[in-house]
Amino acid sequence: MKIDTSIVLQPIGYVRSALTSLDDYLPPGQPAWIDIRPEYQEALERIEDNSHLWALLWFHKSDRQLLKTIPRRFNPDLPEYGVFGLRSPNRPNPIALTLVRLEAVEGNSLRVAGLDAIDGTPVLDIKSYYEQDIVFSPVTPYIRANDETMRRNHFYKLAMNHHQEACADLLMAVRMVLVADQYMGHINRSDLRVAVTGSSCVADTIQGLSRARLANPPRFSFNESEDMPISVWTDRDSTLKITARRRLDQNGYSNWSDRDLFHIEYMKV
Numbered sequence: 001m002k003i004d005t006s007i008v009l010q011p012i013g014y015v016r017s018a019l020t021s022l023d024d025y026l027p028p029g030q031p032a033w034i035d036i037r038p039e040y041q042e043a044l045e046r047i048e049d050n051s052h053l054w055a056l057l058w059f060h061k062s063d064r065q066l067l068k069t070i071p072r073r074f075n076p077d078l079p080e081y082g083v084f085g086l087r088s089p090n091r092p093n094p095i096a097l098t099l100v101r102l103e104a105v106e107g108n109s110l111r112v113a114g115l116d117a118i119d120g121t122p123v124l125d126i127k128s129y130y131e132q133d134i135v136f137s138p139v140t141p142y143i144r145a146n147d148e149t150m151r152r153n154h155f156y157k158l159a160m161n162h163h164q165e166a167c168a169d170l171l172m173a174v175r176m177v178l179v180a181d182q183y184m185g186h187i188n189r190s191d192l193r194v195a196v197t198g199s200s201c202v203a204d205t206i207q208g209l210s211r212a213r214l215a216n217p218p219r220f221s222f223n224e225s226e227d228m229p230i231s232v233w234t235d236r237d238s239t240l241k242i243t244a245r246r247r248l249d250q251n252g253y254s255n256w257s258d259r260d261l262f263h264i265e266y267m268k269v
């Protein structure tokens, strides 16, 4: 007798979003909603005690035959990866795991930030995001987007997850890290050190993005200063010094070039 091992799930709700294609990004700061079905509303009791939630989604438009893939959305020149080592939407069971920030509970709808799922995506479950879920400096595949806007949005999202306020110095730090990523490659690697001079907001954001710890291995150092921020990135064969020329606001963040914003010195040892 053949045993049926299939699993039947009912969505607990659906995503409501301006996003209609996974090839796009929601602009930073634009919320999305998870509409919970009325029969599950009781399961939202005290959910507002959480700042962040894991959402488990069903990517209903995925290719379920795919076992290996190139993350083309980011960069068509990358090698192939097995889908279990990636967050690719295409996989045998297209369950998506995404971390969202809970902004408000509006009846049986959750207004959230950071939800990269298209309008109408079924939601399978929602869970608390706990402190024990956090590993400060994990080792991850280096998947670098070709597209500048995509890279900028990616680092902005990581920076907000870490620093939790969109202050001017967070914007400065994101732009600095984008330069470092361009010259030095994967900024999370264990042999890359970074020394920051500037405000504690610049330092905190750069530390969050580079995942550079103070010890084991010692990768991060900081001098608090009210002068223009400087970050110096060093590995075995090169040094990159990025000095801010001017203060930054939202307009400058979006429009100024690296050369407008920074004095960049790159030296091969």
Ligand SMILES: [Zn+2]
Residues within 6 Å of the ligand: 163, 165, 167, 169, 170, 201
């Ligand atoms: Zn700040």
